[in-house]
Amino acid sequence: MPLIIVSGYPSSGKTTRSNELKKALEDRIHQNIDNTKDYRVIIINDESLNIEKETYRESKNEKAARGLLYSAVQRELSKSTFVICDALNYIKGFRYQLYCESKSMYTTHCVIHVAVPQDLCRKFNSNKEQPYPDDVLEQLMFRYEEPNGMTRWDSPLFTVLHDDASCPIDDIWSVLIHNKNVKPNQATMVKPPAEVNYLYELDKTTQDVIMLILDNSNDTSLITVPGSKLQIALPSVTVSLPLLQRLRRQFIQINRQQSYNTNVLKEMFVEFLNGQFETLD
């Protein structure tokens, strides 16, 4: 369920920290802490997606690789999966995108920043079996956008130094498991569809009331509307069809955009007419 975004310089030890975190999380899951025995932990990184180091040389290829990474994260996100995104994640826009994706899934997220000096990264890179090319390494470190804990999408932020013994697993567990009230934004929620025959009902109901008024206006000043508890109180002068039609158009124009239950349309129209008749001068 939670999303863990690991960010840092290339060859800074992100995979090492991710494996360490995975083991610690799995230990807690086995112990059924906080009823998480059904949870699973998955790491998504360049190795699991077969992304080569040369991909980061050209922006076009890098963009495709980033899309691949994003799709993998999106697929794995669910309510019972720890997803560890072990990648460069050096673009803050990309981190924001991941943050929004986790938010839309009603789940928590955090960012782990593996903070290692550049010289140490170069040293680690030279010792790797599949190192980054030196120019690619330098460009990536140059373009790196460090996470900022003050921003919404980069918080909560956990910084792990290269000489730290382990990640702060207790704190990470607490913010991921104990914080449950994540809700998507109002603007991104799906709207329920309106009734398909609303406009027809609006037109028909108002027309029926007007025909009722025309049929009875000569007999009485109080007209009982069938299907409604209200009565229409006619003014003392004759109510003409052009006047009724104008009031009806006004009512339809006001209520065209809103979706009301068709059962209350008649009563609303009767109330509207009574109010208009009251103010006739």
Added chain:
Amino acid sequence: MKNLVTHLHHVFPNVNGSIKALAFNSISDKIYVVCGLDNENPGIEIYEISENDDVSKLVEFDSPSFVSDNGDIDEIQSMQFLGEPMAICLSLKGGDIVMVKVDPSPEEAPWEIIGNVENGIVASCWSTDEQVFCIITGGDTILFMTKNFDIISETSLSDADLNEFNKHISVGWGRSETQFRGKRVRAKLRDPTLPEKIDEGKLSDVDDGKTYICWRGDSQYVSINRLEKGPRRAIRVYSREGLLDSISEPQDGQQSLLSWKPSGSVLATIKSDSSDNSSKVIFFERNGLRHGEFSLRRREDEKYTGLAWNVSSSILAVSTENSVMLWTTGNYHWYLKKEINIPQNALISWHPEHANTLYITGKNHIEKVVFDLKYVTEFSTSPNDFGLIPVIDGSSLLVTPLSLCNIPPPMCRYKLSLDYNVQMTSINATSDMLFAADDRRLTAFTFNSQEDIAKFGEFDISTYAEGLNFKSLLGLSGNQVLLLADGTNNCSKFFVFQCDEDNESLKLLASESFESCILNASYCSEMLFFQTSSGKLISYNLNVKSIESISLSFPKPCSDFVVVPVHETFVPIGLTSYGRLYAEQRLLSTGVLSFFCTERFVLFTTTKNLLKFVHLVSTVDDLQVVEDDAVDRHDERCRVVERGSKIVASMPSKMAVVLQMPRGNLETIYPRIMVLDGVRTYIKALKYGDAFKVCRTHRLDLNILFDYDPDLFLKNIPVFVDGLYRVDYLDLFLTSLKPENVTTGMYSDTSKSQSQQSVTTIDNKVNLLCKIIREHLTSKYGDTHFQAIITSYLCESPPKIEAALGMISGLIKAQSETVDLAIEHMCFLVDVNMLFDHALGLYDLKLALLIAQQSQKDPREYVPFLHEFQKQESLRRKFNIDCYLKRYERALGHLKEMENAFDEFKNFTIQHKLYPRALELYKYDKEAQKEVLIIFAQYLRENGKSNEAAIAYESVGKISEAIEAYKSAGMWRECLSILQQTTNSEDLIRETAEDLASLCIEKREHCDAGSINLLYLSNPREAVIQMCKGSQYSEAIRIARATGDSSIYKDLLISVLGESFGEASELVADFRNQIKSQTERILVLREKKKEDPISWMEGTMEDQTPDDISLASTSLSTNRSLYTQYTKSSNSSKMTRNTSKNNRRLERKRARGKKGTVFEEEYLVNSLRRLIARVEEIRPEVHRLLEALVRCNMTTQASELQRNFANVIGTIGEKVIPILSVPVSTFETALGEQPQAPVVPNVKPFEKLSILI
């Protein structure tokens, strides 16, 4: 009876072009006119005109299709503003339909040709709801399209339709040919089924060949008037969907104009009637048949340019080339209410929403005229409230003073013919002058209630009409009149003229121009009030001829208003077109149909069929308007009237209101509030005669004459009596008096608040008024108003019949000729038999004879009867009369007066038991009083009052009788004291004492017997015995020791005490045994009931029969068992068998409490209760016995008795009380029903003598 009054005649500025059509925008109150398509301008221009005279060009466009190939220019056929798309729809004769946006978006084209109808458009019209567009094409088809210009239907206007629908044949029944008129005219008979004349549809000479379309008010049907084959004109009616509904029957001279009444009842068109050389409006029903007509009072060949109903179907406008006539109808008569000059060939059209707004379209400008239908006046004050209502009908003025006669129009009391069509009419403030005018002439008439209406003069006002439109006329005081006119630029002007009879010229008294538009005017106390179009009031003082500043205004402009003087202030009352009634800024009511003002009230009728009255006060906020439910509370300010009633006039002098019904007939009502107000006014002015007449006419309770102001009435009795004067009036008043105040209930005065009403309570009101009025009548009208005096006697409570008879006796002695009348009057008021008896009671035989003669008595009965009395001596006669009337006490008095009648006196007293009265009569004659007292004592003795009889006998010295009476009463002290005083016989005394002692013993009064034995028989032994029997042991000991005989003390006293001890001990032992056995039995019964309730309920608990014999109780087997007591049949059978006989048997069973029955427990419980009562009863006796025993050294017996008695009481407290605390389930107690909690007696411990062990 309403006339058409012009509120506004406004001329809009000119537009630059020739106007072809007009359209209304009701949403923003604008007018659109279209110009063009003529030689001056080949394109189309649309102008927008707003209410504030702002004229602007909306759009201007041109199109090649507007010009045909041969150079002819197209014509505009119709124009309509559509509210939904906010666009103007133009249809051209060539077939183009153009939509013009009135408020287009920036990227939207302002105009657009929607399409083209091939063959061109002959006529077109949008439906009233703007949903359907109807087009008559040049190809003789009718086309229906929706608002989106989709075709609904297209039908051919086929000639074959005429044959199909032309089936209008009149059978002609009721004509003169169908009536039998004798054999002589048989030869002239013809076929009655053929009418005299059949119209063939001949065209009128002035037919213009046009086609007109008109929709019905609810847009369900559309009618077209066009030339058909023949040629003739026919009106076709189509439904909304395009189906042909009907075709009208042929009419000679039918013209092209057409207008369907918005209410839908008739279609109107114009006919040239050659038979009488006149033009007529004829009406068709939807089915094509004729339905009425009226004459336009014009020649046959008159050319008409327009025919239109207003939106409320109340006014029909007919326009000619030079004028427009406005017609209204009522009581099946058509009135020409107004004729307005219009520009040459102008078009007329009504506003689609405002019913009384007419637009006149000239060549270059638009005129707007706003009308209102109203009665001539809404204010009247007495004594000039004749209800004078002139009604305009063309050149005639129909006038009826409604206070003198109630004649509904079109009939009238006076018909005034003038040389011109009347446009305006009015009456002056005092209703003695009438005015009528058009835009050139003013005519004045004088009105007198005793004479006919006379012409006062005719005056020329054309010189004042330059640039103005006269619109309303208002009569002021005397011969002054106000003319109000509208000018240009939204300004108004008024003139005040004085009509001079001699010179036949108008004298201009005042004139003023206003910069704003004045709607109407009102006149009040030399002040003119004008209402502007915003509702503000402007006042003009006629005395100083200047405008005065006031702050009166209405929230909205009122179509009609009146300013009423109230306590030196002015209160404006106004009514808007939509039925809102305002008093200055305050809204009094909504839904008001009409209103009227008098000096004291505002009257108005509402759409809820109510007529309401509001008392006029100076402060508008203090006006009190009652709620609609005041009718149920009988509030005088509200009453129910017929639906649609309107107030024509109110006449306070006659306390009347004239209402007009929707059909036109008039009704005069006398509302209670006006009648009561009139009565109150008369009372305050001491006009009791007039007040009485009003009460009598309208059947008010006459008590209001007194109850309204009792103090005023009591101070003015002479005024009241003189005011009524007539004997029958006074009789009516006196007989209607009753001891209640009608002003606090039935006739509550609503003009005063409750706190202000001070009710003077008059006790004995009826008798007081009768007495006071009688005193005045006697002193002033004694000789002539004897009947009223008699009535005042008889209306008191109780009626004073003797006094009235005494008065008649006085008349008899005076030998007055009015005796017979007086007696006749009295017999009418009182039962004659009772009157005869009362006359006899006065011992006036002559008077009784006269009364008997007035009755239906048989002379052969009463003449000898009275004659027998006449023969007797005076006292004997009175005695006999009193006996006849059963007045025995008075008869006894007369008997006493007679000589040598004492024996008869005594016998009469005995016969009628008049002893107290007899004693009273002989109060000062001791000997006779003694005689009476003796017979009275005898009566008392015989009726069980021996004590009083004995005392009476003793007082008169009858010793032997007294002694016997004392004996009967058991008063031994009194008896023996008299006996000792009056006799020396010792034997007699002893004998009497022995009798009395025996009597006391029989009545168990042992102490008295002991006293007698001690005092009079010298028998101390018997005395001691009796005292002990009466539990007075202390007295017994005293007697025993006082005698000196020691044997009495030692032997007799001890023996008697021993007997008492024995009896007490036995009683206590009985108590103990009863308690023991019954408590044990009750516990056993309850245990058994708990274990086996079925057998207990069945009553077979103690069944002693052997097992081999089956024996059921006859009575108990019919009772309910535990399982069947709730079934219906079981209850019914119980009810059937539960007769009184069975009930008595059950009651006896219950009383016996037989062992083993269901009644045993109840019996035992009640027995224990009675035991406790007896124990409490003997408690003091036991206490005295214990004391006596101790004093006589019988300590052992005393201790034993005390211990046993205390134990009994203790046992009661420990065992019996808990048993009594448990509720008892009786036989009638159903299962589940909780018995009532029993009342447990409180038993205190026995107070022991502490000296005993």
